Amino acid sequence: MDTIKFTTKIPKFNEQTHIELLNDDWKQLKEPKSLTNAMLLSMPFMVINALISMGIIYFFSTFSLKKFSFISGDSFVITIDLGVFVAMVLVIVIHEFFHLIFIPNFLKSGDTVIGLTFYGAFVHTEQTVTKDRFLLITIAPFLFLSVFFPLFLSILGILTGKMLVFIILNSLGASLDILGFFLVLVQIPRNAVVRNNGTRTYWKMRKQ
Structure with missing residues (x-):
């Protein structure tokens, strides 16, 4: 029985799969x-993502940045301590978890892997999914952890400095996801299916 796999290597592009996909009308x-290049192109999204999260906190929360340990007068100071390190690890784990849970039948999917490399953790699937599902998988960590989560905490008035660190780190880390989200959103028609071959993405129209 196929099950989800674990790896320490980034999934590789397969030339034979590429040829087969093109012959089967995939684009x-x-x-x-x-x-x-992807990281460079995603840098504007780091700023946009952080501004969205901070905007939500500003408009819906009574939390003051002046109470936050990163703010000292007019300066923005970051001290890397154990708490920040733990927050970064938690961000990576929970971020990837939100990618994973929206992959169809991920526990039984032999086409899905959870990876851990020098560059960080990742979730990768070569399942064929609808465009809408692909977009959801891509944007889920940012949407749930850096939009809905701060909104929920702000409305309840329970936002803390440590939570703010988590939210902002996730916003910054989601920049590549948002770049991929917009590439798929703009280039692929609504009634299409999408799949990956290593780090490359393909699509074709769904059969009616």
Whole structure:
């Protein structure tokens, strides 16, 4: 029986799979050719994501940034201590969990892997899914952890400095996700299915 797999390597592009997909009318998404290019293109989304989360907190919360240990007068100071390190690890784990749970039947999917590399953790699937499901998988960590979560905490008045660290770190870390989200949103028609081959993305129209 197929089950989800664990790996310490980034999924590789398979040339034979690429040829088979093209022969089966799949089209390749236009996306950055390397991780470095993707990270550079995603940098504006770091700022946008953080501003969205901070905006939600500003408008719906009584939490004051002046009470936050990162703010000293007019300066923004970050001290890396054990608490910040733990927060970063938790962000990575919970962020990837929210990708994972929206993959269909992920526990029994032999096409889905959970990875841990020098660059961090990741979730990768080569399942064929609808465009809407692909977009949900991609945006879920940002949507739930950096939009809904701060909104919920703000409305209840229980937002803390440590929670703010978690929320902002997740917003920054979701920049590549949001880049991928918009690439798929803009280039792929609504009634299409999507799948990955390593780091490359493909789509074709869904059979009626």
